[in-house]
Amino acid sequence: MALTIESAQNIFSNTQIPSPIPATIALFDQLSIDDQLAYLWYAYTEMGKTITPAAPGAARLQLAESLLNQIKQMSPDEQTKVMRDLASRADTPISRSYGFFSVNTKLAFWFELSELMVKGFVVPIPIGYQMSPGVQMVLEATKKLDAGQQITVLRNTVVDMGFDTSELGPSSSKAAPEPAFARTSAPITSIKIDGVTEPAVLGYIQAMNSDNFDAAIDLFTDDGALQPPFQKPIVGREAIAKYMREEAQGLNMMPKQGICDVQSDGSKQLKVTGVVQTPWFGVTVGMNISWRFLINPQGKIFFVAIDMLASPQELMNLRPV
Numbered sequence: 127m128a129l130t131i132e133s134a135q136n137i138f139s140n141t142q143i144p145s146p147i148p149a150t151i152a153l154f155d156q157l158s159i160d161d162q163l164a165y166l167w168y169a170y171t172e173m174g175k176t177i178t179p180a181a182p183g184a185a186r187l188q189l190a191e192s193l194l195n196q197i198k199q200m201s202p203d204e205q206t207k208v209m210r211d212l213a214s215r216a217d218t219p220i221s222r223s224y225g226f227f228s229v230n231t232k233l234a235f236w237f238e239l240s241e242l243m244v245k246g247f248v249v250p251i252p253i254g255y256q257m258s259p260g261v262q263m264v265l266e267a268t269k270k271l272d273a274g275q276q277i278t279v280l281r282n283t284v285v286d287m288g289f290d291t292s293e294l295g296p297s298s299s300k301a302a303p304e305p306a307f308a309r310t311s312a313p314i315t316s317i318k319i320d321g322v323t324e325p326a327v328l329g330y331i332q333a334m335n336s337d338n339f340d341a342a343i344d345l346f347t348d349d350g351a352l353q354p355p356f357q358k359p360i361v362g363r364e365a366i367a368k369y370m371r372e373e374a375q376g377l378n379m380m381p382k383q384g385i386c387d388v389q390s391d392g393s394k395q396l397k398v399t400g401v402v403q404t405p406w407f408g409v410t411v412g413m414n415i416s417w418r419f420l421i422n423p424q425g426k427i428f429f430v431a432i433d434m435l436a437s438p439q440e441l442m443n444l445r446p447v
């Protein structure tokens with residue numbers, strides 16, 4: 127039987143991913159735009175008491191520099207309007223430029239903007255803003271999340287801001303090469319996963335841990351797919367390679383345990399659980415995740431889904447289904 131992405135998506139369907147992350151974002155989406163901005167500001171500053179992202183490198187900041195300079199020179203009211211436009215995904219020149227940024231450039235933009243807020247060059251929340259009770263509710267829900275889930279909520283809301291440029295085709299800024307994340311420690315290369323010896327899986331983790339995306343891509347079938355957390359599958363080697371160069375740099379992947387189910391056609395279904403660290407927060411934040419691999423009879427990766435786990439208990443949920 128031919129392998130299909132639809133059936134691959136359902137392997138290990140007992141993995142608990144209806145995680146509190148989409149639930150929190152759904153609450154956030156119901157807030158007014160000013161409440162959304164206020165929520166994010168409070169959540170970000172509250173989180174900053176325990177963890178703060180690493181400053182983005184100069185090369186990455188340069189991609190956002192002209193936008194940041196424009197905003198710096200604006201009046202407080204104009205600055206508030208820019209932030210409202212970004213949060214409501216309005217079609218404005220600034221909101222379009224932002225929409226063309228890569229995920230990491232969007233994060234770097236907000237990182238720098240928050241520095242400008244602290245220094246008093248940019249207003250954090252609209253002058254005269256009155257908080258609605260809904261904000262407090264979403265903040266309470268956020269406090270119950272672990273650090274890995276909290277930074278994912280922030281990341282996903284930041285990614286969704288700005289005008290959606292996906293229908294507009296590539297722009298010159300979209301084509302800007304993605305600056306590398308400097309690794310602060312040597313990549314983790316000796317991978318041992320309890321219960322898993324599959325070479326494609328071990329090779330994948332090892333390649334990703336040294337940002338060797340060409341080696342990782344070689345492990346996929348031509349029509350292979352990668353499904354990031356809360357996203358649709360990215361299909362085909364070229365698309366996966368582009369995605370990895372933009373969004374998978376500098377990650378530390380620490381798989382711990384897994385199971386392997388050999389099917390009658392010779393394909394294998396594997397579920398591996400473990401912890402991933404993002405270069406934005408390094409060793410201070412670990413995210414509990416699972417990889418669900420479908421390996422074809424020739425030993426190539428046909429499909430891999432990456433899911434944020436609902437809770438640490440899920441790390442041990444390794445029953446075949």
Ligand code: 45D
Pocket residue numbers: 163166167170179233236237238239240250277278280281284334353354355373374377379402404406413415432
């Ligand atoms: O004033 O195997 C706000 C893949 C607004 C690849 C702000 C992967 C208000 C394959 C925006 C709040 C990548 C899928 C200010 C594995 C406001 C693979 C500022 C998984 C100032 C394993 C906010 C990788 C700021 C994973 C500055 C799971 C916020 C990676 C900054 C996960 C937030 C990475 C930052 C995550 C968040 C990174 C920097 C969750 C970074 C999050």
